[in-house]
Amino acid sequence: MASEEDVLRTEIRWSYVVAGATALILGAILFAGLARGINPPSNLERIDPKTLHLTGEFAEGNLGTRVAPNGDVTVRIVTTQFAFVPQCVVVPTGRRVTLRFASPDVIHGVLVAGTNVNTMVIPGYVAQVHSTFTKTGDLLTPCHEYCGLGHSQMWAVVRAVPPDRFAADAEGRANCDRL
Amino acid sequence: MNAPAGSSRFTVLAGSAIGAILLGGMLFGFALLPIIQGRQAGIDAWTAFCRSLGIGPGTPAASSPADTAAPRPVSDVAWTGATLAALAGAAPAAPPEAAQQCASCHGEKGIAIDPAFPNLAGQSAAAIFKQLHDYRSGARAHDVMTPMAQGLAEEDLAPLAVHFASQPKGSLDVTARADRNLPVADLVFRGDPARGIPACQACHGARSGGPIETPTLSRQNEAYLADQLRRYASGERGNDIYGRMRGFAAKLTEDEIKRLAAFYAWTE
Numbered sequence: 496m497a498s499e500e501d502v503l504r505t506e507i508r509w510s511y512v513v514a515g516a517t518a519l520i521l522g523a524i525l526f527a528g529l530a531r532g533i534n535p536p537s538n539l540e541r542i543d544p545k546t547l548h549l550t551g552e553f554a555e556g557n558l559g560t561r562v563a564p565n566g567d568v569t570v571r572i573v574t575t576q577f578a579f580v581p582q583c584v585v586v587p588t589g590r591r592v593t594l595r596f597a598s599p600d601v602i603h604g605v606l607v608a609g610t611n612v613n614t615m616v617i618p619g620y621v622a623q624v625h626s627t628f629t630k631t632g633d634l635l636t637p638c639h640e641y642c643g644l645g646h647s648q649m650w651a652v653v654r655a656v657p658p659d660r661f662a663a664d665a666e667g668r669a670n671c672d673r674l
Numbered sequence: 675m676n677a678p679a680g681s682s683r684f685t686v687l688a689g690s691a692i693g694a695i696l697l698g699g700m701l702f703g704f705a706l707l708p709i710i711q712g713r714q715a716g717i718d719a720w721t722a723f724c725r726s727l728g729i730g731p732g733t734p735a736a737s738s739p740a741d742t743a744a745p746r747p748v749s750d751v752a753w754t755g756a757t758l759a760a761l762a763g764a765a766p767a768a769p770p771e772a773a774q775q776c777a778s779c780h781g782e783k784g785i786a787i788d789p790a791f792p793n794l795a796g797q798s799a800a801a802i803f804k805q806l807h808d809y810r811s812g813a814r815a816h817d818v819m820t821p822m823a824q825g826l827a828e829e830d831l832a833p834l835a836v837h838f839a840s841q842p843k844g845s846l847d848v849t850a851r852a853d854r855n856l857p858v859a860d861l862v863f864r865g866d867p868a869r870g871i872p873a874c875q876a877c878h879g880a881r882s883g884g885p886i887e888t889p890t891l892s893r894q895n896e897a898y899l900a901d902q903l904r905r906y907a908s909g910e911r912g913n914d915i916y917g918r919m920r921g922f923a924a925k926l927t928e929d930e931i932k933r934l935a936a937f938y939a940w941t942e
Binding site: 577 | 691707873879
C-alpha cells in the first residue's frame with residue numbers, strides 16, 4: 496500500500512502538469528492577443544441611450560459606411576428592437592474597417608458570419624470592433640443576443656466588395672443602393 | 675491528527691504556484707496585453723492600463739473619422755425619467771381643458787367621429803405623448819394636428835395623453851368583424867424572417883416589451899391604420915425613431931397593408 500510520501504510525490508508530479516497546462520493556456524491567450532489581435536472587445540466609451548437619436552454620431556443621417564479623407568473606413572450601426580439600422584452596409588475587402596455599434600433600447604448582439612466581428616451591444620456603451628474583410632459577398636449578420644419577441648427576425652447584411660468596386664460619394668458615404 | 679511530513683512544503687509550493695499564476699494572469703491581462711495593443715492604437719501605457727481596469731471613460735482605441743454631418747433628429751422626444759414620471763401619473767379626475775379641442779375629431783371619450791381619424795381611447799399614454807410632441811416640433815405634419823399641437827404648451831401634453839389613455843376602448847361589432855377576418859396571422863404573429871419583417875405583435879402586442887412609444891393597434895380605425903402604413907412606406911411620415919416603421923412598411927405589399935389594417939381594426 497502506498498505511503499503518505501508516495502501520495503504526496505504523485506500529487507506534486509501532477510501539480511507540475513497542471514502548472515504546465517495553465518502556462519500553455521496563458522501563452523495561447525498572449526499569442527492570440529499579440530500576434531493575431533484577438534481579444535474581447537475592450538473599447539470603453541459611454542453614450543446616453545435616451546438621447547442616442549439626438550446626438551451627433553448615431554443620429555439617423557450619420558449611420559452607415561463613411562470614408563474619412565485619410566482613407567479610414569468606419570461603419571456605424573444602431574441595433575434596435577427589432578432591426579439593424581441600416582439593414583445593409585457596404586465595406587471594402589482588404590482594408591481595415593472600424594465597426595461601431597450602439598443601442599437605444601436593450602442589449603443586442605452582432606455577429607458577422609465568417610469574420611472576427613462578434614460583440615454584444617449594451618445600451619449606454621459604444622461597441623467597437625476592427626476587422627479586415629477577406630471574403631466578398633453578402634455576409635449574414637444576425638442579432639445573437641435575445642432582445643425580445645422579434646429577435647429571430649432581426650438580421651442585417653454586410654456587403655463586402657472588392658476595393659475597385661467600393662465607391663464613396665463626395666461626403667465619404669457608401670451604401671448598398673450605390674452598388 | 676498530526677500533519678504528514680512534507681505537507682507544509684506542499685502547501686507552500688501549491689500556494690506559490692497558484693499565486694504566481696494569478697499574478698501572472700493579472701499582469702498579462704491588465705498590463706502587458708493592453709499596453710502592447712494600445713501602442714498600435716496610439717495610446718500611452720498609463721492610459722492603456724487604466725482602460726483595461728475600466729477606470730475612466732476611454733476614447734476610442736483607434737481614432738475613427740470625425741462625423742461632420744449635423745444630427746437631424748427624426749423626433750425630439752427623449753424618454754427621460756421626468757417624461758416617464760409625468761406619464762406614469764394617475765389620470766386627472768376631470769378631463770384637461772385642452773381635451774375639448776381634441777373631442778371635435780377624436781370624440782369626447784377618445785372614439786373618433788370619423789374612421790379617418792385615430793381612436794385615442796385606451797391608447798398608450800407614451801404613444802399619444804410622442805405624437806403630440808412630434809406634431810409640435812414638426813417631426814410629424816398634419817394640416818389640422820400641427821396647429822392644434824403647437825397651440826398646446828409642453829406641460830399640457832402629458833395630462834392629455836394620460837386622460838385619453840385611461841378611457842375604455844370602443845366595443846367591437848362582432849357581425850361586421852366576421853367579413854373582415856382576413857388571413858394575415860402569419861405576419862402578425864410570426865413575421866417574415868426572409869424579408870426581415872418582425873412579427874407586428876413583437877412590439878404592438880400587449881406588454882410585448884418593444885420600444886416605449888409603440889402604440890396599441892387593436893380596435894384602431896381600419897382606414898387610419900392602412901393610411902399610416904402607406905405613409906410610412908412612401909416616407910411621407912417619418913417620425914419613427916431609426917425608421918423602424920418606415921423600413922418594415924416599405925417591405926409590405928398593398929394587399930398586406932389592407933389585411934393588416936383590417937386585422938387590427940377588428941381584433942381584441
